[in-house]
Amino acid sequence: MSMTNVIEAEGLTKWYGSRRGIVEVDFAVAEGEVFGFLGPNGAGKTTTIRLLLGFLRPSAGHAAIFGLDCWAASSTVHTRLAYVSSEPGYLGELTAGEQLDYLGALRGLPRGAWRPMAERLELDPTVHIRKLSHGNRQKIGVVHAFMGDEPLLLMDEPTSGLDPLMQREFLALVAEARAAGRTVFLSSHNLPEVERACDRVGIIREGRLANVSTVGQLLGEHWRSVNLVLEAPPTPGTFELPNVEVVAITGREVHLMVRGDVNPLLARIASLAVRDVAITTPDIEDIFLRLYSAPATQAPAEVTR
C-alpha cells in the first residue's frame, strides 16, 4: 500500500451468486485527488462503492482505504470518510436538521454542525423530510458530506436532482475540498460535472474497469476535428504531418483530424494564410459514448460464472 494512495483496489471482484457485480477491478486514488467514476446503470459503480464501504465482502481481490482493509476494518475506515448515497433513505418523520444532527452525532460532530453548509445550499432544516422535494433531499446528502472535515469524500451520484445553480455550488465545494487536501471519489452519470471536477476518471463497463486516465489524457488521446478555410488551396502534402489525418480538402476548405500532440499542425497552420479555423474538441460524453459503443473485449453483457 503506497502511503500516498487513499484508496486502493486490487483485483476487486464481487459475484452475487452467479450474477456479475464487478470483476477484477484495479485502481488507486491518490491523496488530494478528485477521482471520477463513470458508468451506466448496472455497470458496477454502486457495487464498487459498497465494497469500499465494507457493506459487501469481496468474492476476490482486496480494497483498502488509508491502508485499512475495507471489509475487516470498516468501522475504522468510516471514521475518516463521509459518504453520500445515490438513493438515501432519510427518515421522513424527522426534519432535515434532526436527520443531519443524528448523522452528525454518529460521526462525532457537534449539534448544528450542518448549519453553515445548509445555509450555503439554501436547505430549510425545519421542514420534515417527507415534505421535501427530491432535489432538497439530495441537498441533505451534500450537506452531510461536507459538514465535517473527514479526509475522504465518497459520493455516489450526489447531484442527481439538484438544479444547475446547486450543481455549480457542489462543484465549488468539491474544488474547495480538493484545495484543502481532501480526497474525493465521485461516482456520477453527469459527465460535464466529472469533466469539470475530476483529476482522473475511471470508466467501468459491464463490471470491468474499461479505462482509467486523467481527464486531460482522456480528452487528449482522442481525435479532434480541425476545419480550416485558407486564402488559397493548399499544395499537396501540406498536411502530411505526425498525428494528423486528412479527411477532405475541397478547394480552400480543409477538414483534418488530429490526435495527441497538436504542435506540428499548429506550426503548419501558422505558416499559411488562414481565413478561418475551427477546432472541435470532443467532450467527455463523446468519449464515454464511444467507449460504450465499442464491443466489450472481455465481459459479455450478462456474465455468469
Added chain:
Amino acid sequence: MSAAFRLEMRRSRSLILWLAIIALAYGTFLAVFYPVFRDNYKLVDQYLSLFPKELMTAFGMEGSLADPGVFFSTYIGGMLWPILAAIAGIGMATRPSAGDLDRGFLELALSTPLSRVRYMAAAIGGQIVGMAVLAAATVAGIYAAGRIVAAPFDLVGFGLAGAVAWAFGCAIAAVGTLLSVATLNRGLSAGATAGVLIAMYLAAAIARIQPDLAWLGDLSAFRYFQATPIIDEGRFPWGDFSVFGVVAVAAWALSLWTFRRRDLAA
C-alpha cells in the same frame, strides 16, 4: 445513551405508544367488568359450561373467570398480549435490518463510525425497552382499573405475570430479528415470525385437547406463558422465564453475529 439508541427509541415510540393505549384501554374496560364476573360467577360458569370444553381450552379458559389468574390469562395472557407482542416485536425486529436496508437508511447509518454490532445492539436495546413499556402498560391498565372497582388483584402477582409477558415478547422480537437479519427481507421475516406464532398457538391448543399429542405443547411458546399460577399463587416460573430468556438471548446473539458478517445489499 448513544445517538443510535435514542433514534431507535424515537422511531419506535409511535408504535409502542399506540399499542400501549390499546392495552391500557382494553385492560381498563375488562377490569371494570370484573365485578360482574366475580359477583355472578356461578351463572357465568354455568353459561360457559354450555360451550364445548375443547373450545374453552383453545381460548385458555380453564377455570372460573372470577379467579383473577384465569381472568387475566383468558383476556390478556391468551388473547391481547400475544397479538400486541407480535405486532410490536415483529415491527421493531424487522425494521432496523431488512426495513432500513430497503429504504436506504442502513447505508447512511453504517457509513459512519457506528459499527454494525453497535447499530444492531441499539436496535435490540430498543426492543427490550419497548417491550417492557408495553408489558407494563398491559398489566397496569387491568390492575389499576381493577383496584378502582375493588377487584382482589395482587400487585406482585400481576407484576410477575408482566415480567413473563415481557420475556415472551422479547423472544418474539429476537426471533424476528434473527429472521430479518438472515433474510434481509422484511415481508418474509415478518410473515415467517407471525406464521410460527400462529402455528405455536394452534399447537398449544391441540396439545391441551388431545392428550396423545401433548408433546406438541412442549414446542409451543404458549406452553411456557402460563399467567394463572403466577397471579393466583404468586409463584414465579423461573423455568418458563428462562426458556424465553434463553431463546431471546440466543436469537439476538446469533443476529449480532450474522449481521456483522453478512453482505448488506437489497
